[in-house]
Amino acid sequence: MKIIDCPLNGPRNAQEFICAGEVKQEPSQDAAIDEWADFVFLENNLKGVVHEWWCHVASSYWFVVTRDTATERIIATYRPDEFFASQRQTEGADSE
Amino acid sequence: MPLALLKYGIQRKYKGNRYFPAAKPLRSAYDVVIIGGGGHGLACAYYLARDWGISDVAVLEKGWLASGNTARNTAIIRSNYLTPEGALFYEESMRLWRSLAGELGINLMYSERGHLTLAHTDAAIRTSRWRAEVNQHLGIDSELVGRDELAKLCPELNLSEDIRYPVLGALYHPPGAIARHDAVAWGYARGAMQSGVEIHQQTEVTGIQSLDDGSIELETDRGSISAGQVVQAVAGMSSELARMVGIKLPIRSVPLQACVSEALKPFLDPIVVSGSLHIYVSQSARGELVMGGATDPYPLYSTRSTLDFTEGLMANMLELFPFLENAKVLRQWAGIADMTPDFSPVMGITPVSNYYIDAGWGTWGFKATPVCGSCMAELAATGKAPELIKPFELERFSRMEQVGERGAASVGH
Ligand SMILES: Cc1cc2nc3c(=O)[nH]c(=O)nc-3n(C[C@H](O)[C@H](O)[C@H](O)COP(=O)(O)OP(=O)(O)OC[C@H]3O[C@@H](n4cnc5c(N)ncnc54)[C@H](O)[C@@H]3O)c2cc1C
Numbered sequence: 001m002k003i004i005d006c007p008l009n010g011p012r013n014a015q016e017f018i019c020a021g022e023v024k025q026e027p028s029q030d031a032a033i034d035e036w037a038d039f040v041f042l043e044n045n046l047k048g049v050v051h052e053w054w055c056h057v058a059s060s061y062w063f064v065v066t067r068d069t070a071t072e073r074i075i076a077t078y079r080p081d082e083f084f085a086s087q088r089q090t091e092g093a094d095s096e
Numbered sequence: 097m098p099l100a101l102l103k104y105g106i107q108r109k110y111k112g113n114r115y116f117p118a119a120k121p122l123r124s125a126y127d128v129v130i131i132g133g134g135g136h137g138l139a140c141a142y143y144l145a146r147d148w149g150i151s152d153v154a155v156l157e158k159g160w161l162a163s164g165n166t167a168r169n170t171a172i173i174r175s176n177y178l179t180p181e182g183a184l185f186y187e188e189s190m191r192l193w194r195s196l197a198g199e200l201g202i203n204l205m206y207s208e209r210g211h212l213t214l215a216h217t218d219a220a221i222r223t224s225r226w227r228a229e230v231n232q233h234l235g236i237d238s239e240l241v242g243r244d245e246l247a248k249l250c251p252e253l254n255l256s257e258d259i260r261y262p263v264l265g266a267l268y269h270p271p272g273a274i275a276r277h278d279a280v281a282w283g284y285a286r287g288a289m290q291s292g293v294e295i296h297q298q299t300e301v302t303g304i305q306s307l308d309d310g311s312i313e314l315e316t317d318r319g320s321i322s323a324g325q326v327v328q329a330v331a332g333m334s335s336e337l338a339r340m341v342g343i344k345l346p347i348r349s350v351p352l353q354a355c356v357s358e359a360l361k362p363f364l365d366p367i368v369v370s371g372s373l374h375i376y377v378s379q380s381a382r383g384e385l386v387m388g389g390a391t392d393p394y395p396l397y398s399t400r401s402t403l404d405f406t407e408g409l410m411a412n413m414l415e416l417f418p419f420l421e422n423a424k425v426l427r428q429w430a431g432i433a434d435m436t437p438d439f440s441p442v443m444g445i446t447p448v449s450n451y452y453i454d455a456g457w458g459t460w461g462f463k464a465t466p467v468c469g470s471c472m473a474e475l476a477a478t479g480k481a482p483e484l485i486k487p488f489e490l491e492r493f494s495r496m497e498q499v500g501e502r503g504a505a506s507v508g509h
Contacts, residue, residue, distance in 0.1 A: 045335035
């Protein structure tokens with residue numbers, strides 16, 4: 001049994017969670033249909049380290065999991081605010 | 097005869113009897129390169145040579161022949177799909193299957209068992225009726241049967257009403273079949289090689305470039321190869337390969353597990369599927385129960401097996417066949433299924449010219465091996481997608497034109 005460290009509930013059985021796919025940037029309302037089709041249907045589906053939305057079903061709690069899809073290792077779990085703050089930091093560092 | 101045999105035995109000059117012609121050295125250019133030596137890639141190579149006289153073809157396979165999902169699937173073949181596009185496509189595959197063993201000269205053990213999709217809820221009865229109507233309209237042998245009929249078709253099934261999900265009826269598809277998957281790959285491979293096609297195992301594609309003159313340059317771990325046309329048929333690795341040439345696909349790679357029991361006396365003639373219980377089962381010619389269920393709950397590129405899977409599967413299996421409680425599971429394995437959002441494949445042209453894709457076969461692509469091979473061969477030979485596969489082109493997603501087969505493809509295979 002795999003254990004996932006939920007930021008709200010602590011370590012729980014993987015069966016208590018659902019995976020809802022890659023963290024993606026939602027297009028603006030007036031974006032072209034291609035951009036929406038990409039958002040809705042296309043996937044990076046990377047073999048390697050990915051960031052995904054997961055939900056602890058019993059408590060309806062959404063959070064971000066960083067996971068290696070080649071090895072099935074869970075690398076880190078984040079509260080959403082924590083995750084996006086760290087994303088902004090790395091983006092900032094990249095652009096310098 | 098026995099005398100001749102004795103003479104042959106004593107003589108000690110036995111003729112070698114290779115099944116496959118000897119492999120040729122890898123060259124640096126081919127008219128067509130097929131990436132992936134599974135059933136689909138091999139069938140495409142075979143039909144390129146047979147139907148279009150194109151034999152300057154190489155199939156590149158990173159492992160051994162059909163080491164991917166072709167070797168891991170549970171071999172259920174049927175055409176009782178939900179959409180007219182899907183049903184017609186799979187029905188054409190069934191037509192090809194019936195004469196395939198004779199044509200390839202190999203025993204595919206193609207066995208028409210009848211296929212039962214059990215319905216445990218009113219909603220499932222409604223979907224079954226819907227499928228039966230679509231199927232019958234297209235000339236596919238398919239009907240809704242009630243409990244009495246079911247008791248005759250599959251007397252071993254638990255039809256008790258005192259269980260969590262009593263069986264209310266089933267969609268019955270008499271031509272539903274199983275086949276020996278390895279033989280399918282070997283038969284196509286030999287047929288292709290006899291026409292001059294080269295199959296290179298242990299050859300992994302690691303990079304892909306589309307050049308200005310329209311040709312495609314492939315990097316492999318055995319040097320680079322130039323190709324006039326490329327057909328990609330790599331199942332679970334579809335997104336990774338497509339990424340090399342800049343194509344993004346509507347695919348998630350998710351493990352699908354299966355297992356077999358120890359050999360039991362023959363007791364189960366039809367193939368039995370239950371969408372509500374997430375299981376399907378058939379009995380192989382040597383008595384093993386071949387069992388599978390839903391895909392794993394999250395994407396992954398590892399073919400590890402889990403206890404969660406077998407535990408969940410067996411709990412439901414025992415609802416349908418309680419007398420199996422002491423039967424043992426013999427082997428368990430997984431393949432990486434390339435799942436699409438509408439449970440239909442992605443086949444046809446791509447934004448890259450001369451680069452064709454055969455992907456998104458998820459948990460249901462074995463049955464399509466013949467028709468897919470034949471259609472992809474036509475596409476590579478003519479540059480035009482045959483009508484049969486047009487609805488499945490990658491572009492459909494940008495037009496929001498999905499071919500929704502969830503009701504007929506998930507779990508059911
Ligand atoms: C457990 C399980 C049960 C299934 N049950 C059914 C069923 O009952 N009925 C049904 O119709 N379908 C079923 N399927 C689905 C079916 O197995 C597949 O859709 C089908 O076999 C796909 O065939 P293929 O030739 O495209 O892929 P594969 O057989 O997977 O062949 C692809 C090949 O590409 C090779 N490859 C990958 N990357 C590279 C690279 N970079 N370079 C070179 N080669 C590469 C791989 O090694 C592999 O051999 C099942 C699948 C699984 C996993």
